[in-house]
Amino acid sequence: MRREVEGSGGEVVARERVVSAARGAEQQLHKLAVLVDALLDVSRLTQGRLALTWEELDVGEVVREVVERFAQQAAKMGSEVEVVADGPVEGRWDRLRLEQVVTNLLSNALKYGAGRPVRVWVEGRPGQAVLVVRDEGIGIGPEHQERIFDKFERAVSGRHYGGLGLGLYITRQIVQALGGTIEVESEPGRGATFRVVLPRTSTPSPSGRGPG
Structure with missing residues (x-):
């Protein structure tokens, strides 16, 4: 999003470009969250600390x-x-x-x-x-x-x-x-x-x- 704004030459950035950039950032954040959760689960499993709520x-x-x-x-x-x-x-x-x-x-x-x-x-x-x-x-x-x-x-x-x-x-x-x-x-x-x-x-x- 910063690149979109800096590359606009001072002009108003089109809504579509902002939405597209935000959607891309959201997808990458979701992938990162999945990765972090997976690594945390591996750590818990390795240490035998996977808590269950029945x-x-x-x-x-x-x-x-x-x-x-x-x-x-x-x-x-x-x-x-x-x-x-x-x-x-x-x-x-x-x-x-x-x-x-x-x-x-x-x-x-x-x-x-x-x-x-x-x-x-x-x-x-x-x-x-x-x-x-x-x-x-x-x-x-x-x-x-x-x-x-x-x-x-x-x-x-x-x-x-x-x-x-x-x-x-x-x-x-x-x-x-x-x-x-x-x-x-x-x-x-x-x-x-x-x-x-x-x-x-x-x-x-x-x-x-x-x-x-």
Whole structure:
């Protein structure tokens, strides 16, 4: 914005140019905030200090709220996001961390989904809640499927897709802190399916605070 003003030669800067500059600054600040949050989470996880606040939740409701936030980004990338949830799937979890799991998986699906549809399923089982996120994008080779859950790791070049390789690492750590598991099924060129299974009454890991 300073460059816009200094380059105007004393003339009034057009509103459109100011809005464009402000929008660019806002996008960069958002990216920086996401980066700082990710690094803070890595620090907390490394030190075993990921605090959890337990409450009664419906996974389907959390998923729909997150998908709604991604509506503009999904439209921009040409991807349709479909949510399939048969009735409420309730349990006791940390809302903020559950939202983070859904956000990371959905963001990952849109990034690597090649503009194709993304589907999110929520299923209730006796004592368990299952969350599945499926894309139809570039896929992941079998030699990378375990490594992508490590810190600073990914299956593709950072030059083409950006990011630090922390999203899936943080996601797995949160899922484990909630007492659950996460796995991926994929083939190169045929998309990827991430499946999260959570106990409805979670037993906290040593990094979290238990119910009550």
